[in-house]
Structures are given as C-alpha cells and as structure tokens.
Amino acid sequence: MPINNDASFVETMPRNVAVQFLERVDKSGPREAYRYPVGDTWESVTWREVGDQVTRLAAGLMALGIEPEQRVGIVSGTRYEWILGDLAIMCAGAATTTVYPSTNAEDTAYILSDSECRIVFAEDDSQIAKLVEQKAEIPHVAKVVTFAGSADGDWVIGMDELSALGDGYLADNPTAVTDHAEAIQPDQLATLIYTSGTTGRPKGVRLRHRSWVYEGEAIRAQDILSEDDLQFLWLPMAHSFGKVLLSTQMACGFATAVDGRIELIIDNLAVVKPTFMGAAPRIFEKAHGRIVTMQAAEGGAKEKLFKKAFEVGLEVDRLKREGKSVPLPLKLQHAVFDKLVFTKIRDRFGGRVRFFISGAAALNREVAEWFHAAGILILEGYGLTETSAGSFVNHPDQYKFGSVGHIVAGSEVKIAEDGEVLIKGPGVMEGYHNLPEQTAETLTEDGWLRTGDIGEVDSDGFLKITDRKKDLFKTSGGKYIAPSAIESQFKAICPYVSQFLVHGSERNYCVALITLDPDQVTGWAEANGMADKSYAEVVRSEAMQTMIAGYVDQLNARLNRWETIKKHEILDHDLTVESGELTPSMKVKRKVVEEQNKELIDSLYA
Structure with missing residues (x-):
C-alpha cells in the first residue's frame, strides 16, 4: 500500500493549536478524551469536559494579565494537569516553556528567567521549593499555580483558584477565549523547549503554532490513527516527543490514558490495553x-x-x-x-x-x-x-x-x-x-x-x-568508528545490559564502559545465590564478569577487527537522569560519562 505523500492538508489545516483544540472539542464533545489514575482506579473525561476546564483555566491566565506570546512555564512530570495547563496557555495566546521535573533548582531558574516566564505551573511541593529557593533569580514570575502542592494564597495558588479567577473573567468577557484563539497567527510562538545539552546552558528552541498543528495533521493525513484508538502516554511532556503526540491527538481525536510513572508502564499497559504507544x-x-x-x-x-x-x-x-x-x-x-x-x-x-x-x-x-x-x-x-x-x-x-x-x-x-x-x-x-x-x-x-x-x-x-556527527571518532590508526552502531548491537546480544558506551578516539583500540539493568541484576543475583549482595558487589563478582565477557566476545565476532572491544569495565552503578548522566528522554550524555570516568578509561589503555 503506497504512502500518502499528499501535502495538500498544509493549506487547509487549523491556524493554530488553540483553534485545533477547540475544533476537536466541537467535533468529539461526548467522546472520551483522557483517562488518568486516581488512587487505584482510572477516571475518564470527555472532550467537552476538557474544553470546559481549559476554557476556565485560560480565562484565569488572562485574569492574571497574561498577554499573547508571553511565556508561562510548566515544571512537572507527565500527568493530566500538565496537558490542561499547556492547552490553557495555548488558548490564552501565550507560549509554554517546558521544564523537566528532574531539572535542578539553578537550571530551572535559568530557564524560567531566560524565557521571561510570567506565571509558572508547578507540579507539587518539591517543585515549588525550587522556585521559592530561586525566587530572586526569577523576578518576572508573578504567580505560581500548583497541580498538587500547597498553596499559600499569595504567590502560590491552586488550580481551583485559577479556575475561579477564570469564571470571574468570563462573566465579564464571555467570548474572551475564542476571541484570543482566533487571533493567534500561525507563526506565533507556541512553545519554548530547552534542550538538555551535555555541556553549557540549555538552549531554548522556539516552536511555532503552525509547527505543532502541521505535525499532528501530517499523521492524520496518513490515516493510521482514528477516534477509535487509545493511546497510553507516559513520555515526558517537557520533551518534544511527548508534545507531538499531544498534537497528533488533537488532529485525530483518539483518547489518551496518561500516567508518567515510568516504573508502572508495563502494569498500566495490562490495565489500559492501548492500541498504540510512543516510547524510547x-x-x-x-x-x-x-x-x-x-x-x-x-x-x-x-x-x-x-x-x-x-x-x-x-x-x-x-x-x-x-x-x-x-x-x-x-x-x-x-x-x-x-x-x-x-x-x-x-x-x-x-x-490490543x-x-x-x-x-x-x-x-x-x-x-x-x-x-x-x-x-x-x-x-x-x-x-x-x-x-x-x-x-x-x-x-x-x-x-x-x-x-x-x-x-x-x-x-x-x-x-x-x-x-x-x-x-x-x-x-x-x-x-x-x-x-x-x-x-x-x-x-x-x-x-x-x-x-x-x-x-x-x-x-x-x-x-x-x-x-x-559529533560522536563519530577516528582511532590512532586512522579508522573511523560509529560507536552507536556497535553499542546497539550489544544491546541485542546481552539481555542484562542497560548502557554500553564505546570509546577510542585517537587511541589504538576501542574499549567500552558497561552498565547493567538493576532489575535484571537483582533477578540474576537471586538465581545465583547472591540475593544478599548489593548491585556493586554482584556486578563485580567473578561469575557476572565472566558472563558479560562472553557477551562481549559474541559482539566482537560480528565486528571489523578495528572495531572490536579490547577491554571493558562494568560500572558499579547504572546511569540515571538524577545523576546527570542521562537526559530525561533517556539519552546518554556521553561527554558527562566520559568526564566522570576519565581515569577509568585512561586505565584501560595503560
């Protein structure tokens, strides 16, 4: 079946994200839009109910003085309220600045300051604490709206209070939200996403309304998703992969089950029974x-x-x-x-x-x-x-x-x-x-x-x-190495591996740093009489070292001679987002890992 490459949809797609959303509410009003966990159960809301909530929140932002293209931050993990906040920002004509919940207080303040955020949605008390700590560094922030944290009635308010402000604003300006939505130009700023670079300050990527609308409409035009599908969404909404799936939902109209807790993905899939999911x-x-x-x-x-x-x-x-x-x-x-x-x-x-x-x-x-x-x-x-x-x-x-x-x-x-x-x-x-x-x-x-x-x-x-491009390296013998191709092969061979990082730039052979999956290590330890040992003790054991060496030998049998891994070392910990070794989208910060393990890498060449 040939792919639909007809791009005529670009000429007729909605003008902006706000209009795209409001049109979806009109079209799919009584159908399910979202479901989200409340305790041990899942609560469901229709498009019409979401439309009502978003309208009140958008009007609340207007009541607080938000103007077109002014930035509103969201410092939160993936949850239903994140989506409500983002859609409210879009409908108010403002622009969303996304911040990962794992971002430290200093970088959070930098992002909110650089983007000149006027209002910030904060997930809970831990995120509010970052903002309070850095309050002097974010002078533009006039108000914080919390999803699940403690409001102080002054600088920090709750979602209910923002909605109440919206009710008052709508009483005097009943068409304010639709008026603002229709006035948004396609090239108007919609989102600032700060890339989590491996060195230096993060860079804010300016993305326009037409970009998000286009992304969703391009998938809709392929006719692979419909209102009858059900998405499970756990991806970080502060990342573009999560955001583009939101745009796709607006275009196609399917329902989405939302829960950002990574440790519950497999459990949630068994309960939600989605028809598709995006993942790293x-x-x-x-x-x-x-x-x-x-x-x-x-x-x-x-x-x-x-x-x-x-x-x-x-x-x-x-x-x-x-x-x-x-x-x-x-x-x-x-x-x-x-x-x-x-x-x-x-x-x-x-x-399903x-x-x-x-x-x-x-x-x-x-x-x-x-x-x-x-x-x-x-x-x-x-x-x-x-x-x-x-x-x-x-x-x-x-x-x-x-x-x-x-x-x-x-x-x-x-x-x-x-x-x-x-x-x-x-x-x-x-x-x-x-x-x-x-x-x-x-x-x-x-x-x-x-x-x-x-x-x-x-x-x-x-x-x-x-x-x-920046990861390609040349050995001292003049051979070019594409490390990710080698690393990917090892992950298919070894079921215990979490990360496999190849090094060898300007060296005479390649070496690798290996981390193992903690869950797999626990299971292996229990099966091999080491249940009482720590992760570090298990990975250093002779039995584990011998087993992983065997997998490295299997990898080397597939590689060109100059690509083979001559030496390797298993680290005593897995890489994590919290340690700064992984980005929130689970990419390895290669330079960070290299810098933190420089002496170890050098020793493999001694």
Missing part, C-alpha cells in the same frame, strides 16, 4: 531483556520451547517481508507457537497494541525484529526538538527495520556532502531563543536545518541514521 528504545530493550532472561531462568523444556518459537517466528517473519510464501509445515508450527508463546508476550502489553512508535534514540534492528516475530510492530521514527519531533516515521503498511521511515508529507530532506541529514519544512524551529549565532550555525539562509546526524536515504526513500 530503552523501554523495548528492557522488556526484551526481561522476557528473555525470565525464560532462560525457567530452563528445560520451557526454555527450549521459547527458543524454538522465536526461531520459527523470525523465519516466518523474514519470508513474509521478502514477499515469499510460508511453507505449510512452518505455517502450522507458527500457529502453535503463537498460541503457546507469542500471545502471552502480547498480553503483557495489553493484548496495533503498533508502538519508537523515537528519541536509535532502536536496535534485532530487537525490533524480535518483537515483530511475536506479533508486535514497532515503528521507528526520527526527529529533533528543532523539528517539532516528527520528521520521519515508518508506516504500518510500509516499513523497514533499521530505518526511521519516510519523510513526512510537506517536508523535505537532503544529505550534505559530509553525510549530514538536512531537513526543511513547516516543523522546523524559528530558532534558538536569544541565541542568534547558534541559530545561524544550525539553520541555513534558505531554511535547511542541520540535524547533526549522519544518515543515508535508500532507493525506496527510507532514511537510515548511522550516528551522531
């Missing part, structure tokens, strides 16, 4: 590793059945993707294994998933093929904060594992002479906030965005990303 590759890698090691622990006939099921599943899947017929004996085997093995795996994810969308980092091809053999399709996409997230995505009817799909309709791609991917289209940012020089370095005069990624487009139009 680490979620799929972790699930893959967990399932594989659980079966290995069973041993005996069950483990043999599991392995044979995937041998058959992968072979059937390969034949189908190559357009070849599946022999009847293999087809019958597959039907048996689907009932005995694959159905149980699908049930772990709720049993039509596809997952993977983004924010590269997904290993073997992991994607493994899930597909079990009947779970993971569609990899690609984009940057600077392109409003979605620039490429595979389609359920036309996809290639190992690629990030086709360019979305209405945008363009070209590959520079040095292999860098360049993108042009309505999703591209206006620029970096207050940073004209960095903007000029990233955007060409004729509107092409330099992505910083190296890639190639094949004869069928699928883009394959090979590495980050």
